[in-house]
Amino acid sequence: EDKVVQSPLSLVVHEGDTVTLNCSYEVTNFRSLLWYKQEKKAPTFLFMLTSSGIEKKSGRLSSILDKKELFSILNITATQTGDSAVYLCAVERTSGSRLTFGEGTQLTVNP
Protein backbone atom coordinates (compact mmCIF):
# COMPACT_ATOMS: atom_id res chain seq x y z
CA GLU A 1 0.00 0.00 0.00
CA ASP A 2 1.29 3.46 -0.90
CA LYS A 3 2.42 5.55 2.06
CA VAL A 4 3.24 9.23 2.54
CA VAL A 5 4.62 10.59 5.81
CA GLN A 6 4.99 14.29 6.47
CA SER A 7 6.94 15.99 9.23
CA PRO A 8 6.61 17.90 11.36
CA LEU A 9 2.85 17.60 11.81
CA SER A 10 2.73 21.08 13.28
CA LEU A 11 5.08 24.07 13.20
CA VAL A 12 4.84 27.55 14.73
CA VAL A 13 7.26 30.26 13.58
CA HIS A 14 7.58 34.04 13.52
CA GLU A 15 7.30 36.19 10.46
CA GLY A 16 10.58 36.29 8.57
CA ASP A 17 11.68 32.80 9.59
CA THR A 18 12.58 30.13 7.03
CA VAL A 19 10.85 26.77 7.27
CA THR A 20 11.51 23.35 5.77
CA LEU A 21 8.69 20.83 5.48
CA ASN A 22 9.48 17.18 4.88
CA CYS A 23 7.73 14.45 2.95
CA SER A 24 8.86 10.83 2.64
CA TYR A 25 7.05 8.26 0.58
CA GLU A 26 6.74 4.65 -0.45
CA VAL A 27 4.87 4.04 -3.67
CA THR A 28 4.79 1.41 -6.38
CA ASN A 29 5.55 2.76 -9.86
CA PHE A 30 6.15 6.36 -8.84
CA ARG A 31 5.04 8.99 -11.33
CA SER A 32 5.12 12.32 -9.48
CA LEU A 33 5.06 14.05 -6.10
CA LEU A 34 2.82 17.05 -5.55
CA TRP A 35 2.62 19.77 -2.92
CA TYR A 36 -0.62 21.57 -2.07
CA LYS A 37 -1.55 24.42 0.28
CA GLN A 38 -4.87 24.14 2.10
CA GLU A 39 -6.45 27.08 3.93
CA LYS A 40 -9.75 25.74 5.30
CA LYS A 41 -11.04 25.03 1.82
CA ALA A 42 -9.83 23.61 -1.48
CA PRO A 43 -6.22 22.45 -1.68
CA THR A 44 -4.39 24.71 -4.09
CA PHE A 45 -1.60 23.37 -6.24
CA LEU A 46 1.97 24.44 -5.50
CA PHE A 47 4.41 22.12 -7.24
CA MET A 48 4.65 18.88 -9.15
CA LEU A 49 8.01 17.08 -9.06
CA THR A 50 8.97 14.20 -11.27
CA SER A 51 12.77 14.31 -11.52
CA SER A 52 15.41 14.12 -8.81
CA GLY A 53 17.57 17.07 -7.96
CA ILE A 54 15.74 19.71 -9.98
CA GLU A 55 14.51 22.52 -7.77
CA LYS A 56 11.17 24.08 -8.54
CA LYS A 57 10.73 27.65 -7.37
CA SER A 58 7.82 30.05 -7.06
CA GLY A 59 8.53 33.27 -5.24
CA ARG A 60 9.52 32.46 -1.67
CA LEU A 61 8.58 28.79 -2.06
CA SER A 62 10.83 26.09 -3.47
CA SER A 63 10.81 22.32 -3.54
CA ILE A 64 13.08 19.48 -4.52
CA LEU A 65 12.73 15.73 -4.90
CA ASP A 66 15.17 12.92 -4.09
CA LYS A 67 13.98 9.74 -5.81
CA LYS A 68 16.84 7.67 -4.44
CA GLU A 69 16.08 8.46 -0.80
CA LEU A 70 12.33 8.77 -1.49
CA PHE A 71 11.68 12.18 0.00
CA SER A 72 10.93 15.77 -0.87
CA ILE A 73 11.26 19.06 0.97
CA LEU A 74 9.28 22.25 0.68
CA ASN A 75 11.10 25.43 1.72
CA ILE A 76 9.46 28.73 2.52
CA THR A 77 11.75 31.71 3.08
CA ALA A 78 10.86 35.01 4.79
CA THR A 79 7.56 33.58 5.99
CA GLN A 80 4.49 35.80 6.22
CA THR A 81 1.26 35.37 8.21
CA GLY A 82 -0.49 34.57 4.92
CA ASP A 83 1.63 31.43 4.66
CA SER A 84 -0.28 29.95 7.61
CA ALA A 85 -2.02 26.86 6.25
CA VAL A 86 -1.85 23.10 6.05
CA TYR A 87 0.71 21.93 3.50
CA LEU A 88 -0.12 18.61 1.90
CA CYS A 89 2.22 16.26 0.09
CA ALA A 90 0.84 13.62 -2.29
CA VAL A 91 2.27 10.97 -4.61
CA GLU A 92 0.89 9.65 -7.87
CA ARG A 93 1.48 6.29 -9.52
CA THR A 94 2.06 5.70 -13.20
CA SER A 95 -0.90 3.36 -13.30
CA GLY A 96 -4.14 5.20 -12.67
CA SER A 97 -4.22 8.73 -11.36
CA ARG A 98 -5.28 8.49 -7.73
CA LEU A 99 -3.24 10.55 -5.29
CA THR A 100 -2.06 9.28 -1.91
CA PHE A 101 -1.80 12.14 0.57
CA GLY A 102 0.17 12.58 3.75
CA GLU A 103 -1.50 13.93 6.88
CA GLY A 104 -0.18 17.41 6.24
CA THR A 105 1.93 19.92 8.14
CA GLN A 106 0.01 22.66 9.94
CA LEU A 107 2.14 25.80 9.63
CA THR A 108 1.33 28.82 11.79
CA VAL A 109 3.23 32.06 11.17
CA ASN A 110 2.86 34.58 13.98
CA PRO A 111 3.44 38.30 13.46
Added chain:
Amino acid sequence: NAGVMQNPRHLVRRRGQEARLRCSPMKGHSHVYWYRQLPEEGLKFMVYLQKENIIDESGMPKERFSAEFPKEGPSILRIQQVVRGDSAAYFCASSLHPEGYTFGSGTRLTVV
Protein backbone atom coordinates in the same frame (compact mmCIF):
# COMPACT_ATOMS: atom_id res chain seq x y z
CA ASN B 1 -14.39 29.25 -16.19
CA ALA B 2 -15.90 28.88 -12.75
CA GLY B 3 -13.57 26.11 -11.62
CA VAL B 4 -14.77 22.96 -9.90
CA MET B 5 -18.11 23.64 -8.23
CA GLN B 6 -19.32 21.62 -5.30
CA ASN B 7 -22.64 21.94 -3.56
CA PRO B 8 -23.84 22.20 -1.01
CA ARG B 9 -20.94 23.75 0.88
CA HIS B 10 -22.35 22.51 4.17
CA LEU B 11 -24.78 19.65 4.70
CA VAL B 12 -26.32 18.48 7.97
CA ARG B 13 -28.04 15.12 8.09
CA ARG B 14 -29.53 13.05 10.88
CA ARG B 15 -28.32 9.51 11.35
CA GLY B 16 -30.07 7.20 8.89
CA GLN B 17 -30.78 9.86 6.28
CA GLU B 18 -29.25 10.05 2.82
CA ALA B 19 -26.62 12.57 1.76
CA ARG B 20 -26.15 13.60 -1.87
CA LEU B 21 -23.07 15.61 -2.75
CA ARG B 22 -22.72 17.20 -6.16
CA CYS B 23 -19.66 18.13 -8.17
CA SER B 24 -19.61 20.02 -11.45
CA PRO B 25 -16.15 19.68 -13.01
CA MET B 26 -14.37 22.42 -14.88
CA LYS B 27 -15.67 22.94 -18.39
CA GLY B 28 -14.27 20.32 -20.72
CA HIS B 29 -12.92 18.11 -17.94
CA SER B 30 -13.96 14.49 -18.23
CA HIS B 31 -12.13 13.00 -15.23
CA VAL B 32 -13.60 13.38 -11.74
CA TYR B 33 -12.15 12.23 -8.42
CA TRP B 34 -13.68 12.19 -4.95
CA TYR B 35 -11.62 12.43 -1.76
CA ARG B 36 -12.65 12.42 1.89
CA GLN B 37 -10.90 14.36 4.63
CA LEU B 38 -11.59 13.42 8.21
CA PRO B 39 -10.80 15.99 10.92
CA GLU B 40 -7.05 16.47 11.41
CA GLU B 41 -6.24 14.01 8.62
CA GLY B 42 -5.05 14.17 5.03
CA LEU B 43 -7.24 13.51 2.02
CA LYS B 44 -8.13 9.89 1.28
CA PHE B 45 -8.97 8.77 -2.25
CA MET B 46 -12.46 7.37 -2.72
CA VAL B 47 -13.32 7.02 -6.40
CA TYR B 48 -12.24 8.03 -9.91
CA LEU B 49 -14.83 8.41 -12.65
CA GLN B 50 -14.96 9.35 -16.28
CA LYS B 51 -18.19 10.17 -18.06
CA GLU B 52 -20.61 7.27 -17.39
CA ASN B 53 -17.82 5.00 -16.12
CA ILE B 54 -16.30 4.19 -12.75
CA ILE B 55 -12.58 3.71 -13.37
CA ASP B 56 -11.31 3.06 -9.83
CA GLU B 57 -13.51 2.73 -6.75
CA SER B 58 -10.94 1.02 -4.55
CA GLY B 59 -11.22 3.72 -1.89
CA MET B 60 -14.99 3.56 -1.53
CA PRO B 61 -16.52 1.82 1.49
CA LYS B 62 -18.24 -1.33 0.31
CA GLU B 63 -21.63 -0.42 1.71
CA ARG B 64 -23.81 2.71 1.68
CA PHE B 65 -21.53 4.72 -0.64
CA SER B 66 -21.99 5.09 -4.39
CA ALA B 67 -20.86 7.52 -7.06
CA GLU B 68 -21.86 8.36 -10.59
CA PHE B 69 -20.84 10.77 -13.34
CA PRO B 70 -23.64 10.77 -15.91
CA LYS B 71 -23.34 11.88 -19.51
CA GLU B 72 -25.19 15.08 -18.62
CA GLY B 73 -25.01 16.84 -15.29
CA PRO B 74 -22.75 16.79 -12.27
CA SER B 75 -21.05 13.90 -10.57
CA ILE B 76 -22.95 12.69 -7.50
CA LEU B 77 -21.54 11.06 -4.39
CA ARG B 78 -24.35 9.37 -2.50
CA ILE B 79 -24.18 8.17 1.08
CA GLN B 80 -27.14 6.16 2.30
CA GLN B 81 -28.10 5.73 5.96
CA VAL B 82 -25.43 8.11 7.19
CA VAL B 83 -23.66 7.51 10.49
CA ARG B 84 -21.66 9.89 12.70
CA GLY B 85 -18.41 8.52 11.28
CA ASP B 86 -19.35 9.83 7.84
CA SER B 87 -18.92 13.40 9.11
CA ALA B 88 -16.04 14.80 7.07
CA ALA B 89 -15.13 17.17 4.28
CA TYR B 90 -15.68 15.63 0.84
CA PHE B 91 -13.59 17.11 -1.95
CA CYS B 92 -14.04 16.66 -5.65
CA ALA B 93 -11.31 17.28 -8.22
CA SER B 94 -11.43 17.28 -11.98
CA SER B 95 -8.89 17.12 -14.77
CA LEU B 96 -8.74 17.13 -18.55
CA HIS B 97 -6.21 14.34 -18.57
CA PRO B 98 -5.45 11.98 -15.72
CA GLU B 99 -3.11 14.55 -14.18
CA GLY B 100 -3.21 18.20 -13.21
CA TYR B 101 -6.03 18.18 -10.71
CA THR B 102 -8.15 21.16 -9.78
CA PHE B 103 -9.97 20.77 -6.48
CA GLY B 104 -13.37 22.13 -5.53
CA SER B 105 -14.00 23.87 -2.22
CA GLY B 106 -15.54 20.78 -0.69
CA THR B 107 -18.77 19.81 1.03
CA ARG B 108 -18.63 19.60 4.81
CA LEU B 109 -21.01 16.88 5.94
CA THR B 110 -22.10 16.82 9.55
CA VAL B 111 -24.16 13.89 10.81
CA VAL B 112 -26.10 14.61 13.99
